[in-house]
Amino acid sequence: MGYAKMGLYKTKSKRSIANYHHIIIINIFILSSITSSSMASSSSPSSIDFSTAILIRVDQSGKGDFSKIQEAIESIPPNLNNSQLYFIWVKPGIYREKVVIPAEKPYITLSGTQASNTFLIWSDGEDILESPTLTIFASDFVCRFLTIQNKFGTAGRAVALRVAADKAAFYGCVITSYQDTLLDDNGNHYFKNCYIEGATDFICGSASSLYERCHLHSLSPNNGSITAQMRTSATEKSGFTFLGCKLTGSGSTFLGRPWGAYSRVVFAYSFFSNVVAPQGWNQWGDSTKENTVYYGEYKCYGPGADREQRVEWSKQLSDEEATVFLSKDFIGGKDWLRPAPSHFKNAPKQTQNKEIN
Numbered sequence: 001m002g003y004a005k006m007g008l009y010k011t012k013s014k015r016s017i018a019n020y021h022h023i024i025i026i027n028i029f030i031l032s033s034i035t036s037s038s039m040a041s042s043s044s045p046s047s048i049d050f051s052t053a054i055l056i057r058v059d060q061s062g063k064g065d066f067s068k069i070q071e072a073i074e075s076i077p078p079n080l081n082n083s084q085l086y087f088i089w090v091k092p093g094i095y096r097e098k099v100v101i102p103a104e105k106p107y108i109t110l111s112g113t114q115a116s117n118t119f120l121i122w123s124d125g126e127d128i129l130e131s132p133t134l135t136i137f138a139s140d141f142v143c144r145f146l147t148i149q150n151k152f153g154t155a156g157r158a159v160a161l162r163v164a165a166d167k168a169a170f171y172g173c174v175i176t177s178y179q180d181t182l183l184d185d186n187g188n189h190y191f192k193n194c195y196i197e198g199a200t201d202f203i204c205g206s207a208s209s210l211y212e213r214c215h216l217h218s219l220s221p222n223n224g225s226i227t228a229q230m231r232t233s234a235t236e237k238s239g240f241t242f243l244g245c246k247l248t249g250s251g252s253t254f255l256g257r258p259w260g261a262y263s264r265v266v267f268a269y270s271f272f273s274n275v276v277a278p279q280g281w282n283q284w285g286d287s288t289k290e291n292t293v294y295y296g297e298y299k300c301y302g303p304g305a306d307r308e309q310r311v312e313w314s315k316q317l318s319d320e321e322a323t324v325f326l327s328k329d330f331i332g333g334k335d336w337l338r339p340a341p342s343h344f345k346n347a348p349k350q351t352q353n354k355e356i357n
Helices: 028-038 069-075 287-291 319-325
Strands: 052-058 086-090 093-096 099-101 108-111 118-122 134-136 141-144 147-150 161-164 168-171 174-176 182-186 188-192 195-198 200-205 208-212 215-218 224-229 239-243 246-249 253-256 264-268 294-298 343-346
Touching: 052 069, 069 086, 069 099, 195 200, 200 215, 215 224, 224 239, 224 264, 239 319, 253 264, 253 294, 264 319, 294 319
Parallel strands: 052 086, 052 343, 086 108, 093 118, 099 134, 108 141, 118 147, 134 161, 141 168, 147 174, 161 182, 168 188, 174 195, 182 200, 188 208, 195 215, 200 224, 208 239, 215 246, 224 253, 239 264, 264 294
Antiparallel strands: none
């Protein structure tokens, strides 16, 4: 991240993604029926048929409309009047490319078939804004069943996913790197049934985000940090909520440390393995932040959830204090979360990658 950070860990650790893959192999249309109840009317002034999307196929074998994901995105015209959904279906394979969703292309869904066989991989590091494998600048973006990796290693900051736009949702994705894995930059975001892995500040940024039923896996050998949230004032809305999540790993890790003086993170109904350090939270070498951060736990369980040795400036939330963090209202989700489309139509011929000899 842009501020001074603790020393980088050089020890390599085993990744434990395989056991989680079976959880996120979910049929798109089943998920559509599950999530449709969460969808309310769009905040956009225009009317969109959320049941129907233009389908663009990406297939490395050449049987799709494009062989690269970025080519499919570039084929989509600017959609600033929010009039059309686009569904990019990525066939199984390893796609080695850096992908950017530009701001003028909202309402895109990027979907693999399964996270266990559809991979987006790049290797870039040091610059937190330039290194991401996948960067989102467009609002109303959805990502499903995709593994997003930055393979840069342990030598520095290496972002796999940067979300720098409002109203983004991720379902059944695997997101892995080592340091700053997920730059949850700004806006309202929703992550469900995702696996997120790293060692140092591997979920960081200043967004307002709800993580529901996600698996967070720490690779830190000693006193890493899962979160580094960047709220900078008491009136700022941002914060991270982890609801019904699972924390595992090797070595030890803190639940979070403050990137911003008013950093806000809450874990509720979550399982903590013994990877969580007894102190729970870290003030990143600045004791003044102990008076301004908001770090809370609510009805968490497991060997790492014992609060007997927790830092005194963290909170065991009451029922009343926890309420605001326990629903999609925290991110205004009822106004923008949408179901997966159930009907598709072909892209106009001019957007397809057909060569004329």
